[in-house]
Amino acid sequence: MKVKVSRKEHFNAAHRLYNPAWSDEKNAHIFGKCSNPNYHGHNYEIIVTLTGTPDPETGYVFDMKVLSDLIREHVTSKFDHKNLNLDTEYFKGLNPTAENIAVVIWKILRDKIDSSLDLKITLYETERNYVEYPAP
Amino acid sequence: MKVKVSRKEHFNAAHRLYNPAWSDEKNAHIFGKCSNPNYHGHNYEIIVTLTGTPDPETGYVFDMKVLSDLIREHVTSKFDHKNLNLDTEYFKGLNPTAENIAVVIWKILRDKIDSSLDLKITLYETERNYVEYPAP
Amino acid sequence: MKVKVSRKEHFNAAHRLYNPAWSDEKNAHIFGKCSNPNYHGHNYEIIVTLTGTPDPETGYVFDMKVLSDLIREHVTSKFDHKNLNLDTEYFKGLNPTAENIAVVIWKILRDKIDSSLDLKITLYETERNYVEYPAP
Amino acid sequence: MKVKVSRKEHFNAAHRLYNPAWSDEKNAHIFGKCSNPNYHGHNYEIIVTLTGTPDPETGYVFDMKVLSDLIREHVTSKFDHKNLNLDTEYFKGLNPTAENIAVVIWKILRDKIDSSLDLKITLYETERNYVEYPAP
Amino acid sequence: MKVKVSRKEHFNAAHRLYNPAWSDEKNAHIFGKCSNPNYHGHNYEIIVTLTGTPDPETGYVFDMKVLSDLIREHVTSKFDHKNLNLDTEYFKGLNPTAENIAVVIWKILRDKIDSSLDLKITLYETERNYVEYPAP
Amino acid sequence: MKVKVSRKEHFNAAHRLYNPAWSDEKNAHIFGKCSNPNYHGHNYEIIVTLTGTPDPETGYVFDMKVLSDLIREHVTSKFDHKNLNLDTEYFKGLNPTAENIAVVIWKILRDKIDSSLDLKITLYETERNYVEYPAP
Numbered sequence: 001m002k003v004k005v006s007r008k009e010h011f012n013a014a015h016r017l018y019n020p021a022w023s024d025e026k027n028a029h030i031f032g033k034c035s036n037p038n039y040h041g042h043n044y045e046i047i048v049t050l051t052g053t054p055d056p057e058t059g060y061v062f063d064m065k066v067l068s069d070l071i072r073e074h075v076t077s078k079f080d081h082k083n084l085n086l087d088t089e090y091f092k093g094l095n096p097t098a099e100n101i102a103v104v105i106w107k108i109l110r111d112k113i114d115s116s117l118d119l120k121i122t123l124y125e126t127e128r129n130y131v132e133y134p135a136p
Numbered sequence: 137m138k139v140k141v142s143r144k145e146h147f148n149a150a151h152r153l154y155n156p157a158w159s160d161e162k163n164a165h166i167f168g169k170c171s172n173p174n175y176h177g178h179n180y181e182i183i184v185t186l187t188g189t190p191d192p193e194t195g196y197v198f199d200m201k202v203l204s205d206l207i208r209e210h211v212t213s214k215f216d217h218k219n220l221n222l223d224t225e226y227f228k229g230l231n232p233t234a235e236n237i238a239v240v241i242w243k244i245l246r247d248k249i250d251s252s253l254d255l256k257i258t259l260y261e262t263e264r265n266y267v268e269y270p271a272p
Numbered sequence: 273m274k275v276k277v278s279r280k281e282h283f284n285a286a287h288r289l290y291n292p293a294w295s296d297e298k299n300a301h302i303f304g305k306c307s308n309p310n311y312h313g314h315n316y317e318i319i320v321t322l323t324g325t326p327d328p329e330t331g332y333v334f335d336m337k338v339l340s341d342l343i344r345e346h347v348t349s350k351f352d353h354k355n356l357n358l359d360t361e362y363f364k365g366l367n368p369t370a371e372n373i374a375v376v377i378w379k380i381l382r383d384k385i386d387s388s389l390d391l392k393i394t395l396y397e398t399e400r401n402y403v404e405y406p407a408p
Numbered sequence: 409m410k411v412k413v414s415r416k417e418h419f420n421a422a423h424r425l426y427n428p429a430w431s432d433e434k435n436a437h438i439f440g441k442c443s444n445p446n447y448h449g450h451n452y453e454i455i456v457t458l459t460g461t462p463d464p465e466t467g468y469v470f471d472m473k474v475l476s477d478l479i480r481e482h483v484t485s486k487f488d489h490k491n492l493n494l495d496t497e498y499f500k501g502l503n504p505t506a507e508n509i510a511v512v513i514w515k516i517l518r519d520k521i522d523s524s525l526d527l528k529i530t531l532y533e534t535e536r537n538y539v540e541y542p543a544p
Numbered sequence: 545m546k547v548k549v550s551r552k553e554h555f556n557a558a559h560r561l562y563n564p565a566w567s568d569e570k571n572a573h574i575f576g577k578c579s580n581p582n583y584h585g586h587n588y589e590i591i592v593t594l595t596g597t598p599d600p601e602t603g604y605v606f607d608m609k610v611l612s613d614l615i616r617e618h619v620t621s622k623f624d625h626k627n628l629n630l631d632t633e634y635f636k637g638l639n640p641t642a643e644n645i646a647v648v649i650w651k652i653l654r655d656k657i658d659s660s661l662d663l664k665i666t667l668y669e670t671e672r673n674y675v676e677y678p679a680p
Numbered sequence: 681m682k683v684k685v686s687r688k689e690h691f692n693a694a695h696r697l698y699n700p701a702w703s704d705e706k707n708a709h710i711f712g713k714c715s716n717p718n719y720h721g722h723n724y725e726i727i728v729t730l731t732g733t734p735d736p737e738t739g740y741v742f743d744m745k746v747l748s749d750l751i752r753e754h755v756t757s758k759f760d761h762k763n764l765n766l767d768t769e770y771f772k773g774l775n776p777t778a779e780n781i782a783v784v785i786w787k788i789l790r791d792k793i794d795s796s797l798d799l800k801i802t803l804y805e806t807e808r809n810y811v812e813y814p815a816p
Contacts, residue, residue: 002543008536012670014558014627016586030194032201038627041558041585043670051543059429059505063521064537065440083558083582089477097195097214099139118543126556126587128144129200135138135187135254136272136544148398150286150313150355155465166466168473174355177286177313179398203486219286219310233467235411262284262315264416271410271459271526272544274815275779280808291601302602304609312592323815329699330710331777336809337712369603371547390815400552401608407546407595408680408816420806422694422721423762446763449721449733451696451806491718514743534723563737574738576745641739643683672688673744677732679682679798680816 005061006049006122009071011080014041014097018085039083042125046075046105051118062117074108098125102133141197142185142258147209147216150177151232154221175219178261182241184210187254198253210244234261238269277333278321278394281343283352286313287323287349288303311355318347318377323390334389346380370397374405413469414457414530417479419488422449423504426493448492450533454483454513459526470525482516506533510541549605550593550666553615559640562629583627587671590619590649595662606661618652619642642669646654646677685741686729686802689751689816691760694721695776698765719763722805724784726755742797754788778805782813 016039017031027035034040048071052061082088084096090104102123108117108123152175153167163171170176184207188197218224220232226240238259246255260266288311289303299307306312320343324333325348354360356368362376374395396402424447425439435443442448456479460469492498492504498512510531518527532538560583561575570580578584592615596605626632628640634648646667654663668674697711698810707715710764714720728751762768762777770784782803790799804810 001511001541004540004543005507006538006540011669012584012586015584017195031636033625036625036627036631038630039583039585040625040627041583042556043587054505054507054511057429059425059503059508061507061539068536071267081577081580081584083580086582087554087580089431095195097190097198099141099190100195102139103190113598126554128204130142131197132140132142132217133137135140138293146398148312148314148364150311153467161517169353172353172355174399175286175311175313176284176353176355176360178284179315217312219308219312222310223308227299231467233462233468235462236467238411239462258452262282263477266414267469268412268414269409270416272515273783273813275782276812276815277779278810278812289603292602326777326779326783329701331697331775331780333779333811340808367603368597371549371598371605372603374547375545375598400612402550403605404548404550405545407548418806420720420722422719425807442762442766445718446766447694447721448692448761448763449719450692453722489713489716489720491720493715494718517800528730534690561739565737566693581703641734643685643734643741644739646683647681648733672748675741676684676686677681677683 002051002053003061004049004051006047007064007067007071008045008047009076009113010043010045011076012043013079013082013084014039015084015091016040017095018098019095024068027110039085040057042099044079045124047122047124047129048105048109049120049122050113051120052116062113070109070112074112075105093133098123098129098131099133102131106133138186138187139197140187141200141203142183143200143203143207144181144183145212146179147179147212148177148205149178149218149220150175151220151227152176153231153233153246155176155231180215180237181260182207183240183258183260183264184245185256185258186249187256188252197215197250198249206245210248211241234259234267236267237270242269274323274325275333276321276323277336277339277405278316278319279339279343280319280339281348282315282317283348284313284315285351285354285356286311287356287363288312289367289369291367293294305382311357316351316373317402318343319394319396320381321392321394322385334385342381342384346384347377362408370395370401370403371405374403376384378405409468410459410461412457412529413472413475413534414451414455415472415479417476417484418451418453419484419490420449421487421490421492422447422453423492423499424444424448425503425505427503433518447493452487452509453538454531454534455530456513456517457522457528457530459528460524460541470521478520482520483513506531506537506539507541510539514541546595546597546634547605548595549608549611550592551608551615552573552589552591553612553620554587554589555620556585557623557626558583558627559628559635560584561639561641563639583629588623588645589668589674590615591666592649592653593664593666593669594657595664599667606657614653614656618656619649634651637665642667642673642675643677650677682731682733684729684731685740685744685747686699686727687744687747687751688727689748689756690723690725690726691756692723693719693759693762693764694719695764695771696720696744697777699775710745719765724781725750725760725804726788727804729800729802730793731800732796742793750792751790754792755785778803778809778810778811779813782811784814 017034102121106121153170240255242257289306374393378393425442510529514529560579646665650665697714782801786801
């Protein structure tokens with residue numbers, strides 16, 4: 001029988017939604033105030049969920065301290081107090097919507113964690129908007 | 137690979153649990169103080185979750201601003217600051233339990249949103265009681 | 273040196289804002305949807321704060337278990353799952369605004385608690401609207 | 409179509425992570441400060457989720473008051489204000505990790521609730537660490 | 545006897561801490577990652593608190609709907625989805641620390657609200673950092 | 681005009697309420713389950729609030745990063761994952777009620793922070809019970 005374990009971390013970042021294939025007018029029309037040229041920002045909350053079988057010796061699916069360290073080393077140290085569009089390699093050609101940020105974080109962490117464990121990312125952009133990847 | 141996107145809204149309403157096929161005594165016995173004849177009320181929190189593939193041009197599964205507008209137009213404008221039993225058409229012959237309210241909201245929104253997107257409703261009646269529909 | 277101690281409890285109730293000295297039109301104009309004739313409702317959160325000197329033998333300003341019991345016996349048992357306008361004696365001639373509910377709760381509890389302790393009531397009507405009484 | 413219903417309760421307990429088959433050094437190395445010999449503690453939040461079909465007469469999948477009473481009688485009365493390692497029978501030979509506590513609670517409640525209802529336990533050890541059992 | 549009433553609103557903005565009288569090195573030394581040249585951002589929560597005597601006819605110190613509208617018209621419409629340093633007049637010559645943002649909001653609202661009511665601003669920059677102005 | 685700035689941190693600890701001048705029976709009678717001989721525990725949330733005038737060069741009353749570091753070095757490193765009664769020097773002769781813990785934290789931090797700044801400690805023992813010291 002499997003157990004899910006989840007760890008919550010956070011980062012604060014600026015971003016702007018923008019499709020370079022479109023005119024500024026179309027960007028403003030589609031993305032509204034989220035496309036403000038001078039950026040806006042969020043306190044992002046990230047939840048990393050692993051699914052697996054508890055180790056009989058430790059009773060852990062995964063050590064939450066180790067998971068916290070992995071998220072901080074590979075994700076929040078790169079995104080915290082950054083401009084996602086300008087300061088990170090991940091969104092040079094990718095629009096930093098909550099959907100795309102969650103997929104990027106999943107790809108960063110997937111090969112840092114044993115493949116026997118399922119991995120899911122939940123990302124809160126605000127208390128009222130959040131996304132989960134992958135969806136079953 | 138699919139992504140889930142969720143938007144949270146809220147409404148404040150009065151309601152009463154009551155089955156008209158039963159005596160008042162049986163209603164009081166089964167529903168307890170939730171059947172108070174003069175009603176009581178809640179701050180309901182509603183989370184609407186859509187599952188789909190992000191559009192490659194926008195990076196959105198669904199525009200959260202549009203989803204917020206849909207929920208406000210079709211759900212919270214009808215339920216907010218209302219008596220669910222007396223002021224809405226939906227609970228004339230249906231007991232307004234959290235379970236039934238969630239199913240009603242799902243039915244209201246299902247044909248407003250493209251059928252390629254899965255739709256789930258989460259309804260918090262209090263911080264301690266909540267329901268989700270449909271359950272897989 | 274004094275310490276403040278606070279205990280949070282909750283109740284769920286229906287209410288309606290209404291001034292019987294006014295016409296229905298004026299009530300609707302002034303109170304808007306809060307004056308819906310069939311009532312609406314809230315999950316009220318109540319915080320009771322006492323200020324005093326810790327007892328040297330217990331280290332308590334006041335036993336939080338005793339405070340919880342006092343609030344449940346004298347406040348939430350009377351307001352929970354009730355219609356504040358119709359089911360309680362307190363709002364027969366008093367509009368159940370958050371301000372007035374807080375004052376009523378303060379008056380109920382003031383003579384149940386030793387007068388050497390300052391008493392303050394904080395009442396959340398929603399997560400976004402709350403009141404405190406008395407204000408210094 | 410099925411609905412999930414969830415009820416949240418809480419308990420406050422002390423615990424220590426420790427594998428008696430290991431040396432104290434190995435316990436300290438693997439479990440870090442969670443293995444402090446004199447224990448530490450948490451405010452645990454427990455969410456019990458049942459999945460089933462609403463009863464057509466009540467509109468309930470399960471009466472939340474009855475579920476709350478079941479959790480209090482069989483779980484929180486045994487764990488609240490206790491030392492999980494020393495004061496409960498469940499962790500005499502089982503390390504009280506969040507994973508194992510969730511499995512124990514599931515086993516306690518499984519035969520108290522009709523088998524037609526799926527049962528899931530979510531346990532928050534802190535706001536940042538939580539587990540779910542069983543995982544699909 | 546006076547009552548305090550509070551209304552919570554929010555805005556999402558980018559900012560950067562920077563003192564133009566200092567070298568870039570000194571800015572980086574003093575403000576650390578908060579001085580990132582390409583900005584970062586936050587979900588700001590703003591609470592506006594008014595202290596006064598309830599009106600005997602309404603039972604209100606102040607209509608929370610009117611207060612919400614005032615905050616949205618004069619504050620959040622100017623700050624939401626903006627870069628505080630570049631897109632607003634208020635921080636052209638003022639460092640947008642939480643302290644300074646709270647003082648600016650107080651100054652904006654002070655002459656929109658009757659001077660018989662005390663005004664206090666609470667600003668959450670994150671869940672873990674917040675400020676209040678004025679302090680008694 | 682002064683501004684208050686607040687920083688929230690947390691620690692997880694075990695404790696037991698006990699007055700050694702009393703019999704075990706009296707301890708059990710007065711402190712109830714909080715006096716369990718094998719301890720219980722909490723996720724404590726601590727908020728440190730400083731009141732002062734923002735520095736005109738930085739716009740800060742106090743650097744929140746420095747305050748966070750001070751709290752971690754002098755408070756949470758000593759209390760986190762500890763038994764307050766057995767593992768700390770502060771509660772050898774002092775009952776670890778929330779009131780007394782708040783006073784101890786205030787005394788620890790008072791001489792680490794410039795005396796021109798007022799200092800207040802808020803301590804949440806649970807979401808429902810919290811204390812503040814000093815009270816004006």
